[in-house]
Amino acid sequence: MTTIEDAVIFFNAYLDIEHEGNVATYSASDEMVNELRTRSMKFWHASPGTILSPSFGRPMGMHPDQLENLARSVNLARRTLFLVAEYRGPDGNSIYAAFTSGDRARTVQSYGGLLHAAEVKGELKIIASYKEDFDRVSPPVHWRHSQGAEIALPGTPVAVQPLEAPTGQAAHQEDWEGLRDSVTGD
Template identity: 60%
Template structure:
């Protein structure tokens, strides 16, 4: 069993690697970018029959001039970790959800995804990624499967570690506050 603080550190370490990968897309050689992808993949575990991949990449073989042009369009931001929620799940046992922000300055203050993690062979691993279902009105925020394992309906949270409220969209903040208070209300 992990403490929520350990899970927060895990997700934050992943987001550091994710940011380095996003920066590499715009400024580094193919070799460095591939190294960043490899580092990112160490946080992931694809269950049989599923696909999981980092959210960053570019065509290989770009020239320095092409990279320079590409970097001129970048408005990268380090993703924020807004909240970690712990669930007791019949399939996975202890399951953790990390609510993360966007990777651009324009999306960094809003929810951009959920990362699900659990222990695999003794180590925390990300097993699924979900994105907001923008076809449904929030709050609550509705999520759709993006990659990895598909989660069934989760039970009431066991524990919540609220870190920072999203401020980009009022519906995200309201959803964050409701979930933050879910355990305290029991």
């Protein structure tokens, strides 16, 4: 049975692979980018009829000069894992929500994504990805479905593991504090 601590380890391992893939996109061979995409996909599970894929990649066969030009235009950062919350799904099983930053130096202190994971055949897998809905005023932060299953998180989390507060936007920090304080006794 997965615990919230296991979910934190899982999400951090995924964010490590994702960052390695983002860096490779701008510097490594096509083979290496494909290898990292394959490794990344082991963290994901797409329900029938849904699409899920890693957030990194590039057209194959790019000339090294093109990659060098691309690399100069980007300032990558490993996404920050701000908080993991555990919710009880309608079937009684746990759904874990990972609140993450963006993957650029300018967005690493603000919310940039929300990943949902659940046990699939005894293994934790990412089943959905959300982005902040900038058309709606925060707080609370509103999320827009990006890919995977559409998840409606039920009410208050049953457990929360706060890791690092977002400092880029006051609304994100207020939302993070509300989630952190939503479970008594933790």
